[in-house]
Amino acid sequence: MLASLIPWPWRCLLCFVLGLACYGTGYLRGRLAEQALTQAEGRLAVVRVLQRERAQQALNQQVAVRHEAGRQADRIIFQTIEKEVDHYVANPMHLATELDAAWLCQHDAAALRTLPNTACQPDAATGQPAGLTSDDALRVAVGNYEICHRHARQLSDLQDWIRAQTDLTLQQEEETP
DSSP, X not given: OHHHHSOHHHHHHHHHHHHHHHHHHHHHHHHHHHHHHHHHHHHHHHHHHHHHHHXXXXXXXXXXXXXXXXXXXXXXXXXXXXXXXXXXXXXXXXXXXXXXXXXXXXXXXXXXXXXXXXXXXXXXHHTOEXXXXXHHHHHHHHHHHHHHHHHHHHHHHHHHHHHHHHHHHHHHHHHOO
């Protein structure tokens, strides 16, 4: 009965407007759902990044603690060796000998990874002492070994860190859908 009060062209327009309103509502709800899904994916990505950063920080901390513990142990060992060198040098039966300039030239060339300097050779030919005793050379050798072991430890710990980072990355890639 109400439909008979509305003329026929207006009825078609009313049906079109109601259909358009239903379509618009569905479209709007779909867009909002899509935005919510996109935001949820974004939050999930941020959470993954934060988890990855925390895992890497924990890994870095573990490697740093191991490195520092090893460094302290090495330092104690070399301090003990240095004390023993002093004990050896303080021995009255020990005779400190002076090393000649040729030994000093060869040592410097080896330390710098270069060929021996020819300018240093005439001084070595005179046989004059270089002012360096065997005790000094022993102390320097202990210091050089300490530096060598420190660098070896750093390289070893770096390799461990790279392996752990690679394992962590592979593990996180497997977990990612």
